[in-house]
Amino acid sequence: MNTAIQQLTPRLNEVFAHLHQNPEISWEEQKTTTYIKQLFENRDCRITTFDDTTGLIIDIGQGEPVVALRADMDALWQEVDGVFQANHSCGHDAHMTIAIGSLFYLLENAYPKQGTFRFIFQPAEEKGNGALSLVEKGVVDDVDFLYGMHLRPIQELRHGYFAPAIRHGAARFAEGTIHGEDAHGARPHLNVNAIQVGSELFQHLNNIQIDPMIPHSVKMTTFHAGGKSPNIIPGNATFSLDIRAQTNEVMDLLIDKVNRITMMLANLHDVTINLKIGDSVAAAVTNDEAQAIMQQAIVDCVGKDNLAPAITTTGGDDFHFYTIKRPALKATMLAIGCDLEPGLHHPDMTFKHECIPQAVEIVTNALVKTVEK
Incomplete structure (x- = not known):
């Protein structure tokens, strides 16, 4: 030295x-x-x-x-x-x-x-x-x-x-909300359970398919729904996503698929899902x-x-x-x-x-x- x-x-x-x-x-x-x-x-x-x-x-x-x-x-x-x-x-x-x-x-x-x-x-x-x-x-x-x-x-x-x-690689971080109505635990037909919507979102994100030769991932990193009353089916929830890809081009594809999935689930369950793409870093x-x-x-x-x-x-x-x-x-x-x-x-x-x-x-x-x- x-x-x-x-x-x-x-x-x-x-x-x-x-x-x-x-x-x-x-x-x-x-x-x-x-x-x-x-x-x-x-x-x-x-x-x-x-x-x-x-x-x-x-x-x-x-x-x-x-x-x-x-x-x-x-x-x-x-x-x-x-x-x-x-x-x-x-x-x-x-x-x-x-x-x-x-x-x-x-x-x-x-x-x-x-x-x-x-x-x-x-x-x-x-x-x-x-x-x-x-x-x-x-x-x-x-x-x-x-x-x-x-x-x-x-x-x-x-x-x-x-x-x-x-x-x-590239990384982006998203914050999301699910907006619906609460319901009594004995009457699940009167609302859409935000936890169910969140679990479906989790599964669909894991099923995203893009070129396997280019590393990429989408992970749900937080999910919060419900309160202290176990007999209330929550209609609202918040969540966050960590999205990563080795190239900026694949990142654009991931963001498009994430947006499509949230729109699909919102239409399917007749709830509002707001997704905000926040801070990011480029590949x-x-x-x-x-x-x-x-x-x-x-x-x-x-x-x-x-x-x-x-x-x-x-x-x-x-x-x-x-x-x-x-x-x-x-x-x-x-x-x-x-x-x-x-x-x-x-x-x-x-x-x-x-x-x-x-x-x-x-x-x-x-x-x-x-x-x-």
Whole structure:
């Protein structure tokens, strides 16, 4: 490992510990934004914050090309040891630490003076709309190359291995309501049981058939009907759906089928079913040139034996909205092997922290290679 990166490691450990111990959920990353800003406000860099949202942009260097590194900031809201709380169980604390480490390294060592390095600390990845908010603010309008990163679960990539791209799938989340009338338990002919409608919806969703060569799924993740009186047949219910597909095209087909199923059941049972498609993330759009640069950076820093092929995963990330909304942008994500287990979003997720300085060296190498190229 680069000597300068080794010397930086104790600071990286301190940064990670602070971020891990102070998680904030989507759109509420105010203290995280302030902390990162304070790390660099007396440095030779240009810091941009926003009046209407969390997150910040830090630029060093000048001119073209503009090469960016994005780190997501938000934590999840989940139950940990019986208490609901913000929790960094997706590795965003590590992602921020890696970006901060890369920025530290560039500021404290010689870097190409022709070209701009941009560090994007983005809010609300877990909501699926943080990237879109920054696209709308124009933060990538002048960017030529964009790099991201993500810790990978042990099932995908072992510790010490890195891959030059992550081919995420698309994900959409829906909220639905079933509207009818309640009835007495002794008179089931006087209403339509919302639980029955929900169970039929569950079965029809499981029976959706699309090309089996392309991973996809629709899951009912919540369903609530009825109250404390067991002798009332509920006419109303609420539910939520998690919809995923490996390609954006298959996602469109899934959404169409889900809409058709809800309309069919509403007509069959003469009830109202309202379905609202909410937050979403798009499937990956990677760039061969950016991927080749990242691949060479991996080989240069950790050796060819530790280079893994691009990762294909059904998980999603709103990083890919940058390239969908700005097609000229050349982008890829570094996959970081760290023996992460039991899995992403598990409340007790752990990983080997030794991957952080290694990833700092790789992404910094990729940034500099891109500018020099």
